Amino acid sequence: MMKRREKFLLCLSWGSGLLICGAVGTLLVFLLARGGPVFGKELFFDSTPPMDALLGLKPVWNGIWPAVMGTFFLLSLTLAFAALPGIGCGVFLACYATPKQKYRLGLAVDLLAGIPSIVMGLFGFVLIVYLRRTVLPNGTTCLLLSSFCLALLVLPSLVVGTRTALETLPRYISLTAAALGFSHGQTVWRLLLPAAGQGILGGLMLALGRAAEDTAVIMLTGVVANAGLPSGLTSKFEALPFRIYYTAAQYATQRELDLGFGAALALLLLSGSLLLCAWGFQRGLERRWRGVR
Template sequence: MQKTLDRLLTCLAWLSGGGTLLAVSLLLVFLASHGMPGIDAALFFGDTPWLDALLARKPIFGGIWPALVGTFSLVFLASVFSIPLGIASGIYLAEYASDHRHSLLDFMVDLLSGTPSIVMGLFGFTAILALRKTFLPGARTGLLLAGLCIGLLVLPYVIRTTESALEGIPDHLRLLGPSLGLTRWQNINKVLLPLAGRGILSGAILAVGRAAEDTAVILLTGVVAHAGIPGSLADKFEALPFRIYYLAAEHRSPQELEQGFATALVLLLLTGLLFLAAVLLQRSVERRWKTR
């Protein structure tokens, strides 16, 4: 009986390890083989010459450049909102909060990080409805709203990594500042934050990756299939993940399908690079504490 159980677990272990490896490599190979041929200048800019497209002299038809710009502006807005707020909350949680408040806020952050992204999108949508009924009848979904909602979605990531980066600082370094007569804030600002900097940065990068890939939030807060480059914060916009979703459901020609594959590959490369950067930063942080 015991022997059989052992054997079963061994089988399960190798099967699941192999199966996962197989599934991920299938996914990558399939995407690369179908997406590689489609990556060229025409993918990004359509038929428009690239210089005109970059300088926004001519509108772009068929390229993913507007979607790329949309995604970058979304990520930028979300970061502007969530990174300062997240770092500040992380500092408060790690250094200032009393036990009682800490457990309460901790639960709030858990709740926020567990909330499905579509519910966050629904929240944004409802907020616009409420604004319309009350004092801003012209309010509609657009870039600013989507940026805020995505910022809210990635906020817990920034808070958690800031908090754990600060808590991970060894005690002898933590006590150094106060022993030299620094006040609490001077200690945080001049000693702890620089030490935790790389850890915080890797958290911010992870949050950016999450902001770039999320589709459900923007689905409800103003993404559309053809909008061009957004002119203002209230405009509708395009985004890479939404374009992939849209092309999967409603591609009309083999060219569009190929573009879908290429777009998916571009997005994967983008998030993959961000992930790599975050991992390398994390590693360098760990190495730093180990050598001292």
């Protein structure tokens, strides 16, 4: 005979489990049913020949190719901005920092991680307004600014990922290295970093996934609905998540709606595959060190 608390917990468990499965299932089926039929060459390139679009010879007017390329450039630039400070800070925290530095930097990383993405976008906006008043009278919101703000947004996850990957390595590596007379620098750069490489790559993929899906930051720092391929670092650009957001609010024709569903499916595929890569790397790291810990 069950007490009331157990009964409640049992109902809660099954209720929420089924609800979550149902919600995700509905979401996927709905997206596939509406986006699946339009998913294809037409969706990306419209009637432009794919080769011309890929080489940038002819513009694509009625497809999501410019948005895909915009997201691609955005991610590359974000990676360029974030990779060095993020990984560097993770290595510093895991291998060099004194307890006091650990506490302070850890606090900074936590605070940075808590900042909502819209506030990060607002920061970019205020920054460019300030720059316009001082040194860059022609400055405007652009690809460069967006990727800088996105880099700030994903830095904490990169730091935490790198730090965790290094700290979960078996302790005997550094002990053995010390016994063999390796200097501290040699231990870190020749042994620990290569050993944790896969974990760090996994963290990088997760950070990229976060950057790919974020809409609030780019909304305030330079994304537009119709820009074509980005022509340079200081130009406006299109991006997949904004395309989806914009479609939901302002679609006028059935074709635009279809494009929206197609874009949603494409973005889901992109972030799903980034997540899969991250898993792959992290599983690899675990498998490599599981037997010897």
